[in-house]
Amino acid sequence: MKRVPALLALSLATTLLATGCGDDSDALVIYNAQHEELMVDVAKAFTDETGIDVELRNGKDLEMSAQLVAEGDASPADVFLTENSPAMAQVENAGLFTELPQEAVAPIPAMYRPRSGLWTGFVARATALVYNTDQVSEDELPDSILDLADPEWNGRISFSPTGADFQAIVAAVLDLEGEEKTRAWLEGIKANGTVYDGNNVVLESVNSGESEVGIIYHYYWYRDQAESGDVSDHSALYFLGHQDPGAFVSVSGAGILASSDHRAEAEKFVSYLTSTAGQQVLADSYALEYPLNPAVQLDPPVKPFAELDPPQVNVSDLDGKAVVDLMTEVGFL
Amino acid sequence: MQLPLPGTEPAARTHPQRPEPAPPLLLALGVLVTVASLIPLGYVVWSVADVGLAEARDYLFRPRIGELLWNTSRLLVGGVALSVVLGVGGAWLIERTDVPGRGWWHGLMCAPLAVPAFVNGYGWVSMTHAVQSYGGAVLVVSLSYFPFVYLPTVAALRRLDPSLEEVSAALGQRPFATFRRVVLPTISPAVLGGALLVGLHLLAEYGALQLLNYPTLTTAILQQYGTSFNGPAASLLALVLVVFCLALLAVELLLRGRGRRARVGSGAARTAEPHRLGPWRLPAAGGLAALVVLALGVPLLNLARWLLHGSSTRWDLPDLTSAIATSVGLAVLAGLVATAAATPVAWLSVRHRGGLTTTLERATYTASAMPGIVVALALVTVSIRAVPGLYQTVPLLVIGYVILFLPRAVVSLRPTMELAPPVLDDVARSLGCGRAGVGVRVTAPLIAPGLAAGFALVSLAVSTELTATLLLAPTGTDTLSTEFWSKASSVAYGAAAPYALALVVLSVPATWLLSRVTVGAR
Numbered sequence: 001m002k003r004v005p006a007l008l009a010l011s012l013a014t015t016l017l018a019t020g021c022g023d024d025s026d027a028l029v030i031y032n033a034q035h036e037e038l039m040v041d042v043a044k045a046f047t048d049e050t051g052i053d054v055e056l057r058n059g060k061d062l063e064m065s066a067q068l069v070a071e072g073d074a075s076p077a078d079v080f081l082t083e084n085s086p087a088m089a090q091v092e093n094a095g096l097f098t099e100l101p102q103e104a105v106a107p108i109p110a111m112y113r114p115r116s117g118l119w120t121g122f123v124a125r126a127t128a129l130v131y132n133t134d135q136v137s138e139d140e141l142p143d144s145i146l147d148l149a150d151p152e153w154n155g156r157i158s159f160s161p162t163g164a165d166f167q168a169i170v171a172a173v174l175d176l177e178g179e180e181k182t183r184a185w186l187e188g189i190k191a192n193g194t195v196y197d198g199n200n201v202v203l204e205s206v207n208s209g210e211s212e213v214g215i216i217y218h219y220y221w222y223r224d225q226a227e228s229g230d231v232s233d234h235s236a237l238y239f240l241g242h243q244d245p246g247a248f249v250s251v252s253g254a255g256i257l258a259s260s261d262h263r264a265e266a267e268k269f270v271s272y273l274t275s276t277a278g279q280q281v282l283a284d285s286y287a288l289e290y291p292l293n294p295a296v297q298l299d300p301p302v303k304p305f306a307e308l309d310p311p312q313v314n315v316s317d318l319d320g321k322a323v324v325d326l327m328t329e330v331g332f333l
Numbered sequence: 334m335q336l337p338l339p340g341t342e343p344a345a346r347t348h349p350q351r352p353e354p355a356p357p358l359l360l361a362l363g364v365l366v367t368v369a370s371l372i373p374l375g376y377v378v379w380s381v382a383d384v385g386l387a388e389a390r391d392y393l394f395r396p397r398i399g400e401l402l403w404n405t406s407r408l409l410v411g412g413v414a415l416s417v418v419l420g421v422g423g424a425w426l427i428e429r430t431d432v433p434g435r436g437w438w439h440g441l442m443c444a445p446l447a448v449p450a451f452v453n454g455y456g457w458v459s460m461t462h463a464v465q466s467y468g469g470a471v472l473v474v475s476l477s478y479f480p481f482v483y484l485p486t487v488a489a490l491r492r493l494d495p496s497l498e499e500v501s502a503a504l505g506q507r508p509f510a511t512f513r514r515v516v517l518p519t520i521s522p523a524v525l526g527g528a529l530l531v532g533l534h535l536l537a538e539y540g541a542l543q544l545l546n547y548p549t550l551t552t553a554i555l556q557q558y559g560t561s562f563n564g565p566a567a568s569l570l571a572l573v574l575v576v577f578c579l580a581l582l583a584v585e586l587l588l589r590g591r592g593r594r595a596r597v598g599s600g601a602a603r604t605a606e607p608h609r610l611g612p613w614r615l616p617a618a619g620g621l622a623a624l625v626v627l628a629l630g631v632p633l634l635n636l637a638r639w640l641l642h643g644s645s646t647r648w649d650l651p652d653l654t655s656a657i658a659t660s661v662g663l664a665v666l667a668g669l670v671a672t673a674a675a676t677p678v679a680w681l682s683v684r685h686r687g688g689l690t691t692t693l694e695r696a697t698y699t700a701s702a703m704p705g706i707v708v709a710l711a712l713v714t715v716s717i718r719a720v721p722g723l724y725q726t727v728p729l730l731v732i733g734y735v736i737l738f739l740p741r742a743v744v745s746l747r748p749t750m751e752l753a754p755p756v757l758d759d760v761a762r763s764l765g766c767g768r769a770g771v772g773v774r775v776t777a778p779l780i781a782p783g784l785a786a787g788f789a790l791v792s793l794a795v796s797t798e799l800t801a802t803l804l805l806a807p808t809g810t811d812t813l814s815t816e817f818w819s820k821a822s823s824v825a826y827g828a829a830a831p832y833a834l835a836l837v838v839l840s841v842p843a844t845w846l847l848s849r850v851t852v853g854a855r
Contacts, residue, residue: 029808035819036819037819037820055808055809056808056809057808057809058803058815058819059803059804060803062558063558063706063800063803063804066558066710067710067713067804070710070713070714070717071713071717072717074717074718074721074724076724076725076808162556195546196546197543197546197548197552197556198543201544201546204458205462208462210462227827228642228827230642328392328397328566331395331396331397332397333397333553333556333557333566
């Protein structure tokens, strides 16, 4: 019993020390839903170049956007970074972003940033099919992602409808094909496929032969190849191309909060993120996501961005609300 | 028929049947703790208030929700039942039979508590996809959680005077009949408490079930937050989860009954003469060994495989040490605060049993049935407006942990408090001891094992918590759990493995503490 106060004091001390309480409050606070290792590299390069300290708060897309909306004007965040655009749209719709400087958006092609100018894409991930090479040959694969709803694929496909990743793909199908066709497609793949929670789980299930074909983003496969090949050696990637909805490229977004106390520093950060120097740091990392500044390219073996031939969809046209309604109606959510 | 324990009846009779009214200060503390733990429920009700009744009905009455309800219910039934079978069976074999290696098994049966459920899930899924099914989900969660039943059962068996069983045997009852008619009724409160704990864990479980691809209300709530524009839908599901939790509590309350179980003196709690298993000795030991392999071997082997095989495995010592320090600090701090907060609540419900105090105690369970993100968003919403100075600080994070894990401490404290006879207080006071003196010199030593067990259980839970930590921790805080998930979800299993290993190693002291204090209460 007597040891309890000592234990309390000790744990309090270590906790305060370890959580860095009383840290410099002048640092730029970034709510980062992108992969942590990736942004740690970029933040370090940014600090080296500008002398501006950066604090990363890491999380996942829609949990962080929910947190930002709950915080409202009182948010301590200066910059928000995501993996996919729906979370950016949610914060934009809540009126929490401020306009980006011209310097930050100029290097990024117009298709990959919203018409409002309130945020910008900075890297992208490409939709791809992964197939088990022992069970399927490449020429059996469909021409379009829409064909996966056909009865011939019954019991052979898997995907992860509950993540933000898949919803971005559905948003693209909705924009390109309209509501009726999208609903029919969703109902078709629901009848045909196995639902998993997470793209990494889909990859694993295809590699182990649980399903023949899965819908994922390109980098899951490339990263596992770079890691150990444990869950990808019996599979290969297939890019649909020819502007098929299944060749959709989903952008990771960056935006500045209107409530930021560090507007100038935040603008410098986003400008650095889209600049050639910042994009090169992204390209050199393990992340294997596509830089959106055309001056920077990923190294092989990743399929070059210029060969993806994605459908022409502006991020402003992706209707997250309609996607969620449709997916709820079909019974995925 | 329930056999009264020797000493139970006199203790109950000398004490007035109507509990004395609760001291105002204690009551105030209890109310304060309960109000704090009702914040998440208030937030959920507030955020569904915008949803019209018709809209809510359309959302809730559809096949997908039916599927989630069915999945959640059958997982609860199957998981609790299998945990009870494994926990009670294991405890009886080890405590009451001549199974070989009796001294060794106890530690091994507690050890699964040191392996977080999601690490167990990873291990199983990487071995076979067959576990991605109802049966697999029941098996894996039971292997993770059966020690919650095992521990209190062992404790109850050790306290049980073996003369009762001997009388039964002398009257010609076979061992199993003795177990069913004599032992089971007397240990049932302990088993029920353990089963309740398993049930609460299953309601809130996310990591393991996500990997096992078994959708429940909780995984669906997290997925709703994973889809924008759907906050109210997630809150509606959280309300359904609260209803589940209340049902669970009501069932436990009904089964527990109203009997008092305190006894004066420890009776003759000598070591029982073990039943001779005869030809069943080796199969019994084999069964226990199989259980240990399934519950410990599979996840640990998988961890070892990641460590050796993953190309991204690296021992980033500064990062690892700082994550360890943060995790340990937070776990200890939250463990102490939660145990302190649970004490008045549990005490009121045991010693001043009545409608109000029972309601207070039961109300603290509602938040623990909800996923961490719901509790965290409630605290974000409230604190950033009411006490912005507290936002994203350690104190608010600890408050979040306490709200989430308070029931674990309450559940641990209740049995020891029930066993502390009120008559001892009267004796101490008649000898001139003041109220505070009674607390320190009589009550505290008696309930110390419960305090320690509550502390250990909360600490274990805190060290594996993820979503509330992400939302509430000071910016820049990395715990073992947040680091593990950050790496595992980006397919860097090798890099994630050292953090999982550190979690397991650090959980050993808390598990050891649990294995000692729970059964030490003779």
